[in-house]
Amino acid sequence: MVRTYKRKTNRASTAPDTMLKAVRQVLVFKKTIRGAAEEFGINYRTLARYCTKIPREEVEGSAEHPSCAVGFIGARQVFSPELEAELVAYVLMASDVYYALPPRAIRKLAFQLAKSHQLQTPPSWKENKQASADWFASFLKRHPLLSIRTPEPANPASAFNRSHVEMFYSKVKTLAERHGFRPEDIWIMEEMGITTAQRPDRVLARKGLKQTLDRGPLVSVSCAISAGGQVMAPYFVFPRVQFREHFLTGAPAGSSGGAHLSGWMREEQFVDFLQHFVRQTKCTRDTPRLALLESHAALLSIEGLNFAKANGVVSLSFPPHCSQHLEHAVYGPFKKCVNAAVDSWMLGSPGRSITIHHIPGIVANALPLAATPDNITAAFRACGIYPLNPNEPGLVTDCLIGSVPNGSDSSGDAIERSVDRDSEQTLDAQEKSGCRLDWLSCDYTAAAETCK
Structure with a gap:
């Protein structure tokens, strides 16, 4: 999986509100599909498809954004933005109260959170009982407030x-x-x-003589x-x-x-x-x-x-x-x-x-x-x-x-x-x-x- 993807074309980049306005021009104001597509800079076949896809109630109503997805659907994420915000808040709180979590602990916690909410996860999550390294890398990119730091040596x-x-x-x-x-x-x-x-007590023995202890x-x-x-x-x-x-x-x-x-x-x-x-x-x-x-x-x-x-x-x-x-x-x-x-x-x-x-x-x-x-x-x-x-x-x-x-x-x-x-x-x-x-x-x- 490519962690950093760059778009190579501008296809499927029409904003949802723009698509709804174009569909409204066709269905409500009886404008031709080709004319509305040329006005809003949309492919006419794409506009014709969304004229049947967007519900009639939203077109005739005052909605600003359609309920259906417009354009390419991004990479499937396990957590919703709300759940991921809760996870970020917990990590930050733990860091503030002397309980900073290492990456592996956060990956295990993410898997347990997905399991408790019965979310669909990749097979590798279930096999390793933790989130993947790719998910953790994307998680850090989505939340720049978090960063991996090296703790100080454990010297009291x-x-x-x-x-x-x-x-x-x-x-x-x-x-x-x-x-x-x-x-x-x-x-x-x-x-x-x-x-x-x-574990025997201390004893006197020849100086320099070492004995191994069977654990x-x-x-x-x-x-x-x-x-x-x-x-x-x-x-x-x-x-x-x-x-x-x-x-x-x-x-x-x-x-x-x-x-x-x-x-x-x-x-x-x-x-x-x-x-x-x-x-x-x-x-x-x-x-x-x-x-x-x-x-x-x-x-x-x-x-x-x-x-x-x-x-x-x-x-x-x-x-x-x-x-x-x-x-x-x-x-x-x-x-x-x-x-x-x-x-x-x-x-x-x-x-x-x-x-x-x-x-x-x-x-x-x-x-x-x-x-x-x-x-x-x-x-x-x-x-x-x-x-x-x-x-x-x-x-x-x-x-x-x-x-x-x-x-x-x-x-x-x-x-x-x-x-x-x-x-x-x-x-x-x-x-x-x-x-x-x-x-x-x-x-x-x-x-x-x-x-x-």
Whole structure:
């Protein structure tokens, strides 16, 4: 398909209103077809065809433009101008609220929008589950207000934007006043990867000796905690094509799961997670719940947004590079407890290897040790989400330099006692490379003792 087409002739270039005037001269004022065609500069055979094509009511009435198409019909577009204007408005709004979308995410969103409105799409759209590159190139040409830009490197010291944090706090305050959320109505969701390979503690060895770490298959665990100190039953994503109920053997009561070859959550699994969230929190349109979500491409889908809106799930994304505390207070200790549970399992099962089917039982032992009510409430308080405190220095200071704010209580000391901080963050970044988008990453804040 030619993306840039230039007309080579002036054929079929008559304006619709000019064609209607010429037809009116013939049918109403009884002028000859050849005479009217010569007067308006139209081929007489073309004018004769439109004399039968344009309805008589429009010719005898006061209409300025005919209802039928005049001239060549342009290339078939999937979206109407109104729908495409809505898509452009959403892209611009997302860019203004620290949620800029890459081209691939916009192409997937366009396919989901066409599917939700039952529009006819090219076969390649259905095969690839996204709009084509040709459509995206034409989309940019039709809307010069949009442009592809290269984001700044994901360096917290430079990419962090205080205005984004202020916008986030203002939205939290607006939603809390609008819906009257209680502490148990405010939830934070985080997705973590757990591998079947043990992650041993640091040891002393010969200098320069390198050892490779077997990563093993990865199972992602999505946990949600509330400002009231509750922890929701986790949602597992197994690296399989099809999910089977026996995968959850030994998992915490009420757990759910899905399957994807990567082991990470995608659009389909996120819709399942929302259904799991609704079941666990009992939220409805009359009793909504606020879900503070990490920001990545899996959380962007028309089906997920429609389901959340229909079931009272009010979602809000964190700004980029703003979340060290909750990682150190709840999820950092959780990973250490997982490693301790793996050590115990290996001691009790000599000669056996851990598989993905053992991970739900390991999570069931580790999660209650790390996600305690004190740790959870301290996390929400440290990052200023509940009680709402936009002036809390923890979220801003720790995003920039990773230190504990002055005047912090004993919970702040617990953050400094978290060991293996750098190694855990490095491994997490490696686990999520290729699956997550740094323009949507988020962090959290809190304080807690690490698992011994």
